[in-house]
Amino acid sequence: IAQFSDANIVTVYNFEVKDSTAYLIMEYVEGTTLERFLREHDGDLTLDVVAHVFSSIAHALEVAHSHNVLHLDIKPANVLINRQGEVKVTDFGLATLADANGTGRAGGGTIGYMPPEQMRSEALDVRCDEWALASLTYEMLVGDNPFFARDLPRAAAAIENAELVLPSLCWDDVEEGIDDVMFYALDPDPAERYATVREFDEELMPYLGDVKAGKAELSRLVNGVDGEGEDEDGEGEPAPAAPRVPFAEHLTPRVMAVVARVVSVAAAALVGAVALVNFPAFGPGVFSNPVFWGLLAAVCVLAAIKPHVGALASFAILGVSLTANGAYAPGILLFLGTVIWWWFAARGSDAPAVAALLGPLSGAVGFAPLSPVVAGSLIVSVARAAATAAFAGLCALALGSLGTSGMIDWNAPMYWDYATMSGAVSAGSNAVADPDAVASAVLSSTGIGAQTQTRLGGMLLKPGTWCVFASWVIAAAAMSALSRWGMSRKVDVAAALVGTVVLVLGVCAAAWAANPASWTPPSTMALIGSIVPGLAGVVLAAVGIPDKIRQ
Template identity: 45%
Template sequence: MANEQLILNRYRPIAEAGSGGFGTVQVAWDTRIQRRVAIKCIQLDESQAFRALQVEARAAYGDPYGSADPYGGDPYGYDEPLDPYAVSLENLPGLDEARTAAMLSDPNIVGVYDFEVQGATAYLIMEYVDGTTLTGLLQQYGDQLSLDVVAAIFSSVAHALEVAHENQVLHLDIKPDNVLINHQGQVKVTDFGLATLSDASGFGTAGGGTIGYMPLEQMRQEALDARCDEWALASMTYEMLTGTNPFLAPDLVKAEAAIEDAELLLPSLCYDGLDPEADDVLFYALDPDREERYDNVEDFAEEMSRFFGNSARGHKELAVLVGQAAIEEFEEEEEVVERISLFDRIGTGRLQSIFVRVWAALGVGLLSFVSLSNIEAVGGWANPVFWGLFALFVLAGVLKPHLGALLSLLSLSAALLFNEAFVAGILLPVCVIAWWFFVGRMGDEAPNAALSPVLFGSFGFNPVSPLVAGFFLSVKEAVITAAMAFVLSVVLAGFGSNSLLGWNALAFWDFGSLDVQHNMAVLLQQPLTWCMLASWLGGAAILALLCRRQTRFSAGLGVVLASALMIVALCLGAWFSSGMVSWIPAWQYALPTVGAGVVMTVACAFGVPIRAGEEDWE
C-alpha cells in the first residue's frame, strides 16, 4: 500500500473507534512494530498548524529552534530565534495529554507511545485496548454486574487515580466513557486530556469536565485537589450500583442544583448482600462540600472496598462479559460462553445467597447433629444445650459458610476425642485448620465442596465430591479441598460403613459403641483407598484445569476425564486387592462413580462458574 495511505507514513488505518469535538480516534496497524494502536487525531486551528509547520520546516534544516539556517534565512518569515516552548508545549492540543500519560506508567492506565504533528493534525499514538468502555458495559449488562465486577472496576480505577495523584496529576474527567475494559477483564483509565499538574500547594485548576461526574468546585472553577477525582469516582460507583446518575443535567446551573438537592437511593437496597454501611461510605465521598469527604482516593478506596466482592473473580467475569460482544467474530472457533452461566446468574443475586447458604446449612447441620449426638457432655437431644449449639452451628453456616464448616468439623474432632479416637481426633483438626486457613476461609465454594462427603456420602454418592471441588474451584484450591474431603470421607467411613462411597447417615449416625479409629486404620491399609485418593486429587485438578477455559465443552471433557481416572483407580485397586488377578472393580463402586460423572456432565450444560483465584498449579 502506498505511503500516502498511511498515517505518519507508518500507521495503516483499520477502523474509526470514536469521534468528538477534538477529532477522531482511529484504530491502526503499526507497520513498523507490527501491533495495533489507537490514534487520537486532533485538528489544529490555523495558528497552531502554522507554528507546527514552521517547527517542521526548521527541523528539516537541522536547527528547528535556532535563528540561523544554512540558506541564509527563515523561509517562513521568522528571523528571530523561535522559543521551543512557545511552539511545541504551549496550547498545542494533545501534547499535554501525551506528556502526562507518559509519566504514569501503570497497568491500569492506557499507555501513550508517541505524539506527532503533521499538517493541520496532531496525532496522539496510544495503546490499543481491545474491548469496551464501562459505558457500553453498563448499557448492555448493567443489571448483571455482580459485586465482584464492581470490586474489579472500582479497585482498578482507584489504583489508577492513586498512581496519578502520587505523581501530582489530577485526572479531572473520570467517567464511564474513560474506563476501558479489555477481553482479559483488565480495566484501564484513559483520556488525560483535562489532567493538570498540581502546583506547589497541591492544587490545580480545570478547563472543563463532564456534567454528572464533576463536583461543585470543578464547576465553579475553584482550585482543585485529589478530592475532585474522589467525587467523580464515587459518582461513577454510585451509577454502577444503582444503575442511575442523579447528577446529570443539561447545563451547569442545573447540575449544581442536582448535586446540592440530590435525592439518592440507598445502594444497599439495590444489591442483595451489600452491607448498609457501604451507603455511608459512598455518601461521604459524594458530599458537595469537599472538606467533608475523605482526604484522598486511597482512604476512600480502603473503606469502600471492604463492602465489595472478590476483584479477582470480578476480572474473570468481566472477561466473559466483554467477550460476548465478539462471539460472532469467532464462530469458526471453539464455542465460547454465549452468556453468563446459570451458576453465575445465580451468583450475582439473591438466588446465589439462598443456594450457597442452603447447601452450607444442610452440610453443617447434618455434621454438627451427628457430632453433638456423640458427645455425652452435651447431654443428648433432651438437653437445651444440644439444640443451642446445633442452632449456633447452623446459623454460622447460613451467615458465614466457611465459619459454619470450621465449627462443624471441629465439633466432629471433639466427638472423636470423647469416644477415645485420640489419634483421629488430633489429626483431623490439624488438617481442618490448615485447609481452612489456606483455602476454606477465602470464599463460600470451598467450604461447601469440603462438606460434600457429609451430604452426598450420606446416601452413597461420595464420588461426586472431587468433581464438585474441580468444577467450582481453581486448580490449587480444588486439589487441597479434594484432599480435605477425602480425609473427611475416611473419618465418616469409620462410623461403620467402611466404604469410601459413603457413610450411610441413617444407619451409622451413632458411632459411640464403635472403634472408629480401628475402622479407619483398616480402611487405610487397603490399596483401593490410596488409589482412590490419587484419583480424587488428579480428577479434581484435571476438571479445574479444563474449567478454566470457561466453555461447556471443555468442562464436560474435564468431567469425563476425571471420572475415567476414578474408574481406572477402581480397576487398579481391584487388581491389587485380588492379588493381581482381576481388574474388574465391584459394581457397588463403579456404578456411583459413573453416576457422579453423568450428573456433573449434565451440570456442565448449564454453564461453567467463574472461579476466583485462578492460578497455575505448580
C-alpha cells in the same frame, strides 16, 4: 476489576499476555451504549428509564467504591445496555485504587464528565465519580451537557460559570426538590457535594420514576420495538422475542451466596448433629438437652454467616467426638487435618468449605466423590483444590470407619448414632433393636473406639483405599488446572469429563488391587458412586455455573 461480580459491572473473566499484546477477556454484552441510546431515543426518554439507568450506575459505583476502586471515567460511552434492559458499567481504563485516606489520582478523563479537581490532577475520592454520574444524569434529564468544551481551561470555566437549566422545568411531573439534589452533586467544590454516591442515590431516587418499569421500557427500545407491538417503521410487526437469558446469568452474587450458605448449613448441621449426638457427655437424653440444640444452632449460624468457619467448627467437633468415644486415631487425624486444611486452603474462602462440606452430605447417600468434583470445578488454585480433595478423603476415611469401611458411602441412616449402637451390643441382646443392622456394623463388644480404629486400620492397609484417595486428589487437581488454563464453558465440560474418568479409574484400580491375579470389575455401587458425581460436574459445567461462581 476481576474481583467484582455484579450484574451492573461488565465482568472481566481473565487477562492474558501473548507476545507483545496484552488483552482482557470480558463479558460480551449484546445491545448498545447509553451514548448511542441517548442519540437515537432522546425523545423516548422517560423518568422510569432515567431512574433505572441512574440507579444501576449508582449501584455499580457503590460496588467499586466498596472495593476502594475509583472509576474516574463515567460517561454514556462507558455504560452498556443489553437486550434485557440491564445497565452495565464498563471501561475501568482510568480506574485507580484508593489509598488509606480514600483518595487516588487520575491520568486523564473525559471533558464534560470530569470535575475540576480531576482536571487539576488533585487527589480524588468517591465524590469525583459522583460528579460524573450527576453530569450524566443531568444530561438525561435536560437533554444537554453544558460542560462540554474544546480544552481543559474552557471546560473548567464552563463548570464554574455554567447557567444550568432547572431539571424540574423540563418535566411536568417532577418536583422542584430535584434541582437542589442535582446542584449539590454538581457543585465544583467536592466538599459541598454528597459524601458518597449512596447518599446521592438516596436523595435523587424519590424524584425519579419506577426502576422496574424503566428496565422493561429500556429493553423494548433497545430491541427496536416502538409502541404496542410496532417496530420503528410503525408497520405493526410483532416484537422480536428477547434472547433467552442463560441460566448462569441468573446466578447473581446474592443468589450464589444464598446457595452456598444453604448447602453449608445443611452439611454443617449433619456433621455437627452426628458429632454431638454421639458425644458421651450428653448421654441418652441428648435430644432433650438444650445445650445440644444450642451448640448445633451455633454451628449452623456460623455456617450461614461464614461457611468456612462453619466447616471448621463442624469437622473439628466431629474429631473431638470420635476421640471422646475412644476412636483416637480417626478422631485426632480428623481434628488435625481440619485445622491444617482450614488454615492453608479454606481460611477466608467459601468455595473450599462448600466443597469439603459436600463430602459428608453426599457421602451419606453414597456419592462422596462429589466433594473432589466440586473442589476441582470451583477452586481456581490447583494446590487448594487438591488439598480440599485430600481433606475430603480424610473425612471419608473417618466416616467410613464407623461401619462401611469404604470412602464412597458412610451410610448415614445406619451409622449416625454409632456410640449408642456400640453400647447396645456391650449391654447385651435385650438392648438390641435391630440385630441384623447392628451385626453388620458392630462385630464385637469391644467398644466403639476399638472397633472404629480397627476398621480404619483395615482401610489404610488396603491398596484399593489409596487408589481411590489418589483418584480424588488427581481428579480435583486436573479439573482445577484445566479450568484455570481455559476459563471457558467447553474447557470446564472437558475438565469435568476428565475428572469423571479419573474417579472411575480409581475404583477400577482399587478392584484390581484387591485381587491382582484375577481382576474383577468394581461393584455397581462403587461405579455409580463415582460416575454420578462426575456427570453432575459435567452438567454444571455445561450450563456455565463453575465459570460464573469462580468469578
